[in-house]
Amino acid sequence: MTDVAEPDPEEGGPAVEDGDGDDAYLAQVMVEIDEEVRRKRAELPARVERELDALFLEHSPMAGRGGDLGDALRLVETSAFIDPVVPVASKRPAGALIKKSLRTANLWYVGWVAHQVSQFAAAVSRSLRLVDNRLVELQRQLDAVAVPAAPVVDAGVAGAWWTEPAIDALAGSTGRVLHAACGDGWLVVALADKGVDAYGVDPRPGAVDGADLSATDLREEDPGEHLHAVASAALGGIVLSGVVDGMTAGQRQQLLERAADRLAPEGVLVVHSVSPAVWHADSAPAEVDLAPGRPVRPQAWTLLLPGWNVEVVPGPNAQDYLVVARR
Amino acid sequence: MTAVHQFVPALIPRDATGSHTLLLRQALRAAGWRSEVFAEATHDELVGESRYYEDYASVAAPGDTLLYQFSTSSAVADFLLERPEPLVLDYHNVTRPELTEAWDRGPARRSAEALRQLAALAPRAALGLADSAFNEADLRAAGCRRTAVVPVLVDLDRLTAPPDPRVVARLRGGKEEGGADWLFVGRVVPSKAQHDLVKALWAYRHLYDPSARLHLVGSTPSRRYLAALRQFAEDLGLEGAVRVAGEVSDAALAGYFAASDVYVSTSRHEGFGIPLLEAMHAGIPVVALASSAVPATVGHAGLLVDDPSPARLAAAVHRVLTDAALRARLAEAGRRKVADHGLEHSGRRAVAAIAGVAGERSDPCG
Numbered sequence: 001m002t003d004v005a006e007p008d009p010e011e012g013g014p015a016v017e018d019g020d021g022d023d024a025y026l027a028q029v030m031v032e033i034d035e036e037v038r039r040k041r042a043e044l045p046a047r048v049e050r051e052l053d054a055l056f057l058e059h060s061p062m063a064g065r066g067g068d069l070g071d072a073l074r075l076v077e078t079s080a081f082i083d084p085v086v087p088v089a090s091k092r093p094a095g096a097l098i099k100k101s102l103r104t105a106n107l108w109y110v111g112w113v114a115h116q117v118s119q120f121a122a123a124v125s126r127s128l129r130l131v132d133n134r135l136v137e138l139q140r141q142l143d144a145v146a147v148p149a150a151p152v153v154d155a156g157v158a159g160a161w162w163t164e165p166a167i168d169a170l171a172g173s174t175g176r177v178l179h180a181a182c183g184d185g186w187l188v189v190a191l192a193d194k195g196v197d198a199y200g201v202d203p204r205p206g207a208v209d210g211a212d213l214s215a216t217d218l219r220e221e222d223p224g225e226h227l228h229a230v231a232s233a234a235l236g237g238i239v240l241s242g243v244v245d246g247m248t249a250g251q252r253q254q255l256l257e258r259a260a261d262r263l264a265p266e267g268v269l270v271v272h273s274v275s276p277a278v279w280h281a282d283s284a285p286a287e288v289d290l291a292p293g294r295p296v297r298p299q300a301w302t303l304l305l306p307g308w309n310v311e312v313v314p315g316p317n318a319q320d321y322l323v324v325a326r327r
Numbered sequence: 328m329t330a331v332h333q334f335v336p337a338l339i340p341r342d343a344t345g346s347h348t349l350l351l352r353q354a355l356r357a358a359g360w361r362s363e364v365f366a367e368a369t370h371d372e373l374v375g376e377s378r379y380y381e382d383y384a385s386v387a388a389p390g391d392t393l394l395y396q397f398s399t400s401s402a403v404a405d406f407l408l409e410r411p412e413p414l415v416l417d418y419h420n421v422t423r424p425e426l427t428e429a430w431d432r433g434p435a436r437r438s439a440e441a442l443r444q445l446a447a448l449a450p451r452a453a454l455g456l457a458d459s460a461f462n463e464a465d466l467r468a469a470g471c472r473r474t475a476v477v478p479v480l481v482d483l484d485r486l487t488a489p490p491d492p493r494v495v496a497r498l499r500g501g502k503e504e505g506g507a508d509w510l511f512v513g514r515v516v517p518s519k520a521q522h523d524l525v526k527a528l529w530a531y532r533h534l535y536d537p538s539a540r541l542h543l544v545g546s547t548p549s550r551r552y553l554a555a556l557r558q559f560a561e562d563l564g565l566e567g568a569v570r571v572a573g574e575v576s577d578a579a580l581a582g583y584f585a586a587s588d589v590y591v592s593t594s595r596h597e598g599f600g601i602p603l604l605e606a607m608h609a610g611i612p613v614v615a616l617a618s619s620a621v622p623a624t625v626g627h628a629g630l631l632v633d634d635p636s637p638a639r640l641a642a643a644v645h646r647v648l649t650d651a652a653l654r655a656r657l658a659e660a661g662r663r664k665v666a667d668h669g670l671e672h673s674g675r676r677a678v679a680a681i682a683g684v685a686g687e688r689s690d691p692c693g
Contacts, residue, residue: 030643033639034639037639043533044533044534044637052637055563056522056559059555059559061430231634234634
């Protein structure tokens with residue numbers, strides 16, 4: 001049971017807040033602050049913020065930078081030896097002599113304890129080294145059978161038919177909207193023009209290089225890894241285009257679950273996908289042959305997003321379609 | 328029932344748990360209970376205010392209720408685990424080990440041990456008290472079956488004492504050269520993320536106010552984090568603009584609150600966040616990262632940002648410092664928050680919750 005202690009009636013309790021009014025007022029202030037951030041992006045691009053993060057990490061301990069097990073083991077091994085011969089230097093006259101006498105008198109005892117502690121630490125570090133070697137071997141075997149990352153195929157271009165319905169679905173978003181894969185940021189710019197605080201990520205090397213990074217927040221990053229780092233319920237909308245088509249069922253499920261968690265309760269998920277037949281055509285790019293998975297038909301999305309209100313907008317010539325999902 | 332005795336790992340002046348303990352003792356005694364404080368360690372300034380915790384065994388009496396101020400690992404927890412008296416856990420939160428272990432393994436180990444002790448004590452407690460819903464969730468997750476949220480007892484009057492004139496003069500002297508003064512009060516440790524404040528200050532100086540300064544008030548238990556923070560500030564050319572004041576007296580703290588323009592927090596982990604309340608009491612606007620218990624503590628009395636982006640924090644600070652109407656509205660909401668935490672009122676609520684376990688006193692000897 002939960003007892004929420006009630007205010008003392010003799011004191012009249014806490015003053016009543018104008019909750020709804022304050023909520024609306026502060027929400028509007030935050031919207032205006034977000035607009036100010038966008039206006040200032042030319043002076044302080046998102047790239048500079050990332051440079052600030054990287055600069056601080058240079059001063060962080062190894063573990064804070066996600067160092068690997070090998071680095072950690074080297075630290076353990078270098079600190080595994082306990083030296084019983086304590087320093088005897090002293091600033092005081094005769095201090096060093098006194099310390100040395102004490103050390104000599106106690107060395108038989110301290111040395112015995114230190115030897116056992118060192119033995120224990122060495123045994124632990126040897127065990128960890130064996131575990132590390134075994135993990136490296138397992139990793140090597142896993143790499144041989146690993147499912148490759150899905151390629152980004154047909155992520156869209158400015159003027160694509162689905163731009164307008166996607167923007168309509170996201171126009172009222174109160175939180176940030178993520179576009180993956182964003183390419184040169186064409187959709188991010190279009191969303192920003194409508195007042196949406198949008199940014200993009202794209203895993204393809206050099207995909208965002210052609211964009212004006214001082215004006216738009218675009219990052220060369222894997223969408224799955226990016227979403228992993230985003231807090232729960234932090235985003236107002238997510239657009240996935242060209243991202244899920246080549247994924248295996250497991251990869252797709254994991255990405256969609258992560259996206260659902262990162263969206264605010266009122267958030268909107270927009271997915272652009274091609275029809276499976278398009279990938280079987282001779283005109284399909286070579287990447288589709290190497291992709292671990294295949295696109296799904298529009299009707300599969302109600303099964304992929306159970307409990308969501310899923311709307312499918314078919315594209316011209318049944319070549320592709322847009323999924324707009326809300327909870 | 329005759330007495331409600333408190334146990335605390337360490338009784339320390341100007342410490343949130345220490346102050347709460349002494350104020351709660353005062354409230355319990357005012358309500359007619361006998362109440363003493365038993366501690367594992369007591370600061371020199373408070374000698375005479377507590378007894379060694381093991382001494383309780385010699386004065387234990389039938390009908391006693393024991394209340395443990397839980398904030399860190401301590402031998403007191405293991406002692407209480409063996410006691411037969413009804414136990415109330417007053418939980419002040421434990422910083423998660425993962426927030427500190429990369430920097431300082433000692434505190435991380437102590438946090439892990441504290442969480443182990445919490446898991447052992449919580450199912451045994453007749454009542455768990457928390458000063459925020461965030462802390463209450465921890466108690467319930469640890470196995471506390473009955474919980475209540477009651478305000479932390481905080482003596483805001485310590486800030487109405489005359490501020491240290493040297494601090495005020497130094498801050499006002501700095502203002503002659505222009506620039507806003509940012510303030511954050513809290514231990515300089517990784518979980519408080521002062522490095523994000525440094526980033527935000529850099530962005531604010533870059534975008535709006537090249538003379539702005541940041542004052543970090545609070546103890547510096549992590550030498551490693553402090554060194555990294557100083558080096559980072561130096562890398563950014565902020566060595567004169569980021570000032571680490573360390574732990575200060577009440578008068579000096581009052582001086583910082585009196586002469587600062589904005590209170591900014593990027594802390595990742597606050598069980599309640601008393602300095603946020605102190606900033607409201609001092610009437611300075613609050614801009615804070617919406618993490619842990621911070622949104623509940625700040626309510627409508629400050630601007631809450633969802634992520635620690637330097638540009639967003641800088642824009643929020645700029646907005647609050649240039650919008651008088653916003654400042655007035657936040658200040659009004661802050662006054663309401665502070666009124667909710669009036670000492671007498673909060674003390675009575677805490678005592679009422681404890682009385683539900685301790686029952687009616689039979690020996691109101693005061």
